[in-house]
Amino acid sequence: MKGLYCRAAVSDAEPKFVIQETTLSDVLGRHQVRVQVKACGLSPLDFKLLSDIGLQRDLIPVGREVAGVVLQVGSKVSLCQPEDEVVGILPLDSPWSGLCDVIDVEEHYLVQKPEKLSSVCVAASLRDGLCAYTALHTIAHMAAGHTLLVMDGASSLGLMCIQLACYHGVKVLTTSNSPQEHTFLEELRPSVGVQDPLVARVIPVYNGSSDLLSQVLEETGGLGVDILVDAGVRLLEDDKTEETLKLPHKHDIISILGVGGHWVTTHQALQLDPPDCRILHLKSASVSFLNPEMWTASSALQGRYLHILKDVVEKMSTGVLRPQPEEAVPLYQATVAMETVQCQQRKKAVVQL
Template sequence: MKGLYCKPGDQGDVKFVSQETNVPTNIGDHQVNVQVKSCALSPVDFKLYGDLKLEKEHVPVGREIAGVVLQVGPKVTFFQPDDEVVGILPLEAEQSGLCSVVVTDEYNLVQKPEKVSWFEAAAVIKDGLRAYTALHTLARMAAGQTVLVLDGAGPFGVLAIQLAHYHGVKVLATALSPEDQKFLEELRPSVARVIRVWDSKEDLVDSCLEETGGLGVDIIIDSGVRLYDEEPEAQRHCPHKHDLLTLLSVGGHWVTTEQHLQLDPPDSHILFLKAASLSFLNDEVWTTSRAKQGRYLHILKDVMDKLCTGTFRPQLEDPVPLYEATVSMEMVQRKQTRKRIAVKL
């Protein structure tokens, strides 16, 4: 049985290889055998593996899986054979999600609703988890607030917009291109205003303050931040950290995906004056720490329920056949895709 793995190169390049892997013949008390039907592709964060001392010669690729339970351990209580499940393999997993059969703990999976396709379940589970973590766990959103979602047309941004609108939150979203603008405008009334950051004539701060009567937004969810005035071309559409501090409301909350964010004393003073707060969005903490396992599984289940009822309407690429997985993963790792890609097994 083959799976897809990646091997970091000496000069920062990454090589994806398909190699043979074996399914353990004996499964643990709380483990299940899952026949994988679909697996979504996400970039591999090698620095995170290093920080957690999980370096491997070959890192498994594809962790968001959907499939059918084949066999359960003697102490498994959540599932039975033939159950349809979806979940996220932990960082320390030895098997690639692109293997035809994987072994994992029952605590990494939830039931897949019958009406949800394998493809959608695998493709949405991680972005849905990130949206819940950002808006519920970190920002504590409440009805009547205003949220700014940067890069709202991305896979994560779309679900964040739909989740916020579902809970009665006013949503402002940025568009990185005319195509993104057209797509976001079609999401109305989920999006109250689309801000054209690709257009130099439209200012992010002025637009947000105008929309909120000068009070600022209650929640900011970024997708990257410029720390300095001179940044690489790839970050030209990312807002400057000072802009986000300026448009944040009193008591507001900024959720950042920028793990290297640096705040100078004047920046911290602005947060102090506004009684505002800053949180770092790392959705991997759910699987690296078991302190809140029940809440984690509840979130995964709720993501599937909202996908089943149509609250979540993701934008996905067409399913990719297994023989194209390597090429697709290379594109995902280089961030050359705008939609989530899932492989059909």
């Protein structure tokens, strides 16, 4: 049985992805489930995180968002039975690549997959659905009547945040990085119910002249937003490279927040100066870091984690959450697909087995 693994990079060398032979244990653990994988989503590897938590290995398994069919269950398993269709995210310390034909995983990392939901769709978007729930519910405590600004709304995470927020009665503003994305976001409509636009205003940031702060304050009557989910932050005012030009400056984000607002950031190395903290203090606003690995890195909130996964797949099956379809690639193209995903952090891929 073969799987895709990443050979740890030496110094500044780029990581190398290799196909590696692996074997399953003859004995299945009491709480383990043996799953035949049907589809696997590929997301970038966070080498810094793996190093921080002490998971430094020569070969790192690749592909953790899996969908498949249960083949066998351990003696103490109660959440699923053989022939059940399941989905889940493998833990950080899992020895198995999600691209193996068959894997063993603890039952509390899996939930039932609705019959009408395709394996490819759920494997491609499960992680983004989890991130959206974590950002809006767990961290920001979203409620009806709030105003939300989602940076880069056409990204897979941004799209999930927009749809989830609109479902709960939140007014949504977002930004677009190209004319095509701008048109796509303006034409977003719910799959059921009143066909009003999902986004109240789409703010272009691709022409270099858009004033994000003034447009958000205009839309909110000068009050600012209750929740802001970023897609990266520009820390220095004069940092205007091609990569950072579309990112908001940290001072603009703080100025956009309303009283008691929540800033949910994906920027791992965010640095705030004393004047920035002073403004946050005056507004009683908060900054929180979005780390989607919090659920699988700790067992403290396992029940809540499973509840979120169940709700994500149920909302996907009913059309409340409609991720952008990802074209599945065959297994023999998995190495090239993962190299692309790792280089372009915003891109995702899904492999059909």
